[in-house]
Structure formats: C-alpha cells, structure tokens
Amino acid sequence: MSRWALGVDLGGTAVKIAVIDEDAGMLEHERHPTKLDEGPEGIVGQIGSLVFSVYGRFRNRLGEEGFAGIGLGAPGAVDSERGMLSYPPNLPGWEHYALKSELQKLLIRDYAMDCLLILENDANIAACGEAVFGAGRAFSDFMMVTLGTGVGGGILLNRKLYRGPNGTAGEIGYLTIDFGGKSVHAGVRGTVESLIGKKSIVDMALDTYRLHGREKWSEEIHGSNLCDLSPRTLEKAAHHGDPVAGEIWDRVGSILGVGLAGVVALMDIRKFVLGGGISGAGNLIFSPAFDQMKRSTLPSMHDGLELVPAALGNDAGVYGAAALCFSSLL
C-alpha cells in the first residue's frame, strides 16, 4: 500500500490543500480564499477545519495506516525546528507566530488528529514538489527558481532540501548582481528581484517603450495600450514580433542568467528548474537566460548546464508539502 499525505500551501490570497499519494500523485485539490482578516488564530482554525474535512473524506478510501502526515508551506522565514513563522509577506500582522504548535494543538483538541506536521517555507516546498513529482526528478542537485511578483528559490543537494544553517538559503531574489545600479528592493541595491520582479519588468518595459517613442503597442495587440502593460501582454507582443517587447524579454532573461551564473560559481549547481507566472514567457526568457548563464561562467563550468521549465505550475507547493511527509527530503 502506498503512503499518502496532505499538502497545504498557505498564501496571502488562498489556502490550497491537496491529497497526494506517493504513487498516484494528486487525488484531490481544493483552493479557498485565505481568511486574512481573522488573523493568525482564524487562519489556523481555517486550515484545521480544511485538513479535517479532507482527511475525513479520504481516510477510509486510502487507509489510515498509509497516512504519513501533513506538510504545510508558508511564506516568510520559517524556523522548521521550532515551527515559527516570521514576518510572512502578504500575511500582515503576523510578525512571529508559532504556526506549527498552534495548528498541532488545534488538530489534537478539536479533531483528535495527532499526526506528523511539518512546516516549511513556500519556496522550499515548491522545490521539493518539483524534486519528487516534477521537473527536478532527473536531478540530484538543482535549484528551483520562481519568477513572479518576487523572485524566490529552493535548493536540492543530493536529493535533500538545502535549508542552510538558519533556514534562509536559496534567496536568489536577494542576490546582488548590479551593486552600483539604480534598482532597489527591500532596501537592497541591485538585486535580482529589484531588476526582474514583476513590477520591475513592467517598469522596465514602460521605460523602454517610451525611449523608443512608442505610446501604443504594435497593431497586432488589439485593444492594448501601454496602460495595460503586463508580463502577459508583453509576451503576446513579443510573439507577434514586436521588436521592443523582444528586446525587453532578452534583457529579463539575461539578468536572470547572470543570477543563475552566481549559483553555478558558488554552489556548483548546474541544473535549474524555472517556475512562476513570469516563466510562462518560455523561450523568450529561457533562451537569453541560458546564453547569459554561459557568458557569465567559466567554460570549465559549462558541462551539464540545464535550464528546464517547472512541471507542476501552482501545484508545486502542495505536492512538495505532502512529499516532505513521505520522502527523505529533510
């Protein structure tokens, strides 16, 4: 009998919960709006109730013996050992919260569920999801990079999650690659995220179009004008042959490539899995990123370099959270 677990991905917008079977993969997936205005206690209550309801429905079908536990991913700094979540972005008012012990207490008290509960950072669980069920299965060492509103990362070394001594490893978004530059994010100058976080891409695009004296998109992008500029419309424009849009994606890809090259130089990791909404631009990003990664590393570091798209999309988190319970990722 294969093992199964619940994967929970707590975000500022939604709580996602899934039933993941070791062999069969995802059996159930639910998505609920995060009860942000109810604060930490309210959200713990929400998660507890969702967990119990989903567990109750699958307990008989999959068997209690095979149930490995609950994995929970959350944004911000996670101290996995002590189960503390600190300053989660998009969860205002949380600061420091003992998420694990509070959830565990509630599950025992209200639902008599006394099972394994693992808390981990959301970028790390996404990397674990890709490692066990997705594009990272072929790699024993890789970095998962998520391009979206922010730029995040998770690292697998020898098929284990690399958390670092304090649990904050993998923050490629905070890698400085342009220390004399103008861009600043969260008070740090010239970081990857300051350059190619979603908002920076849009700003870069607006500047570039204005520099080219363009106030409107090319005709192919009917109904769009610069006010509607987003990574999606920019992607569409590039696919329709808009040269400025192509130039912008080249630049985004190059900047990413410089950041990845830093990972190659420091960690000797040569496999990268690229996910997140912005990575949907596909080869518009992958191709310049790969070229730049080679230009920014020594030829002796080029053997085996690979940059592949993530396979699990927004489900990587719930897959990975569950996988923490039955794979030897920790």
Added chain:
Amino acid sequence: MSRWALGVDLGGTAVKIAVIDEDAGMLEHERHPTKLDEGPEGIVGQIGSLVFSVYGRFRNRLGEEGFAGIGLGAPGAVDSERGMLSYPPNLPGWEHYALKSELQKLLIRDYAMDCLLILENDANIAACGEAVFGAGRAFSDFMMVTLGTGVGGGILLNRKLYRGPNGTAGEIGYLTIDFGGKSVHAGVRGTVESLIGKKSIVDMALDTYRLHGREKWSEEIHGSNLCDLSPRTLEKAAHHGDPVAGEIWDRVGSILGVGLAGVVALMDIRKFVLGGGISGAGNLIFSPAFDQMKRSTLPSMHDGLELVPAALGNDAGVYGAAALCFSSLL
C-alpha cells in the same frame, strides 16, 4: 596515540610539505621551488621524493600505525574521485593530468609507500585547514575567502567540505556583482575577482590617485611613488592617514561585502574567514566589508554574521591537506 599525516600544497612557485599531528599541529614544514620546467612527471618525481624523505624522518618518532596518509592540494579544477587535475593556473602545459594515480604509482614503485592519498583543490584545502586548526574551528558552516592575485573560496557545511556535484563549488571570485560594469576577468564581466583581484586593486588605486591629480604618495611614504604602488604600499599609505588610500580600501572592502552578501542570500552562510595577502590590510578591508555585507542583505539575515581573519596564513593549505586524511571532512 594521535594520528599524523603529510600535507602537500603544490603551487606554481613552491611545493610546500608539512608534517601535521592531529593533536600537536605542525611538526615540520619545508618549502621548495616548484620544478616547473620539468613538467608533470618531473614535479610528481619531486613530490614523491620530498614525501619519502619527510616520511622517513618522522616514521620512527611518530609511529607507522598513526600515519593516516598524504593530502595533496593543487590549483585548478580537481576531480577528486578520479584524481584528475585540469588546467591548473600557474602550471603551464598540464591541461589534464592524472596527478593522483601517477603520484600513487611512483610512491609504490620507488618508495614502497602504499598509503591513503587524497587530492583536493587548493582553495578547498585552505578552508579545511582553517576548519580543523584555524579560525573556522568555532563554525560548523563557513566560507573561507582568499584574497590575493585571485579571489578564491572554500565552503564548509556542517563541518564537511562542500565540493559541489562537479567539485567546482566556492568560486566566489567568479560571482558577478556588476554585470553592466567594465571590469572583465577570464572573459566574465563584473566578477568579484575582476574588481578586487590584486591587479585590479592596483589599477583602481592608480586611477583614483590620477583622478585626484596626485602623482606622488603622501610625504609619509618616503621613497614611494606611484610606480611602486602595491597593496602593501597602499596599506601603509592608509595607515599614515592618506585619504585617497583610505577611500580605495573602503571600496575594496565594499565590493567584497557585496560578494559575501551573495553567499549569505544563496547559501545562508553567515560566517566568513578571510585570508590571503590582501586580507593583511585588516580593518581597512574588514570594516567596510562587514558594513556592506549588512547593507546588501535583509535584516532577517543579519543574525550571527561574522567576518574573521584567517589564522594559518600561508600554511592553511598544508594543514588542510593533511587534515583530509584524519578528519571527517569529506
């Protein structure tokens, strides 16, 4: 009875060999000019003969039973498993050479020495030396950074040498921190080494003095003029209160700090041991480097940040090479 080993550090200028006792530390140290013009075979012969001579002198005193083996550090890319050395800088004409098996064959054939022989990259053995006998003893996770002609690094994670999947980890000199900048080294733009390798520091200093319209050093630096500019004279000038020299060291330190911040962000390493000739400038570098490292990281990454001077100087390599034989570093 404590164990002992021979540490050998092969460089382009000298072959260093030392007898290292697990408890008592260094018992003997020799330094011989590298027989560069005799090529790989000649140098293997030179190392073999040195090893046998030193081993012969210490065998009776320390006991054959306690002899753990020979550790050998070499520049360039080292494939430890296969014992191959590739493109060692400063060893022209070597390209790919099976250094380990050739030395092992020679030791057995000519000297009947059939013992453990470990080949490792020189930056990595220096890190191991500091980890076991030097400034890294207090840290379970740290990076040793060597500032000299080049900028190199070695990483210890959980008291083990982190080599990376291909053995090239720790190359902080090749970390890009200024991708749009002018400096280039080994074909890669904006790397730490391109900015603060020894030659770049001298060039930066010359440019800065000229920018200030200065053709001579301050009066305190008797007999020195710009032609004699070196990190040493620049250090002296700064200690004598020359403001331009102070400004240059601030910049060198800041650039280093940006590079170290990248290690903090990616690997969550917060302890750094700084060695190499340039690090002799002490607080002229340490202080701006530490300040910049904080500016270039998130406050949530500041806990436990430390930057300490290496303790073993040029002997770190032989210490570490020997330590590979009796410590569980691999």
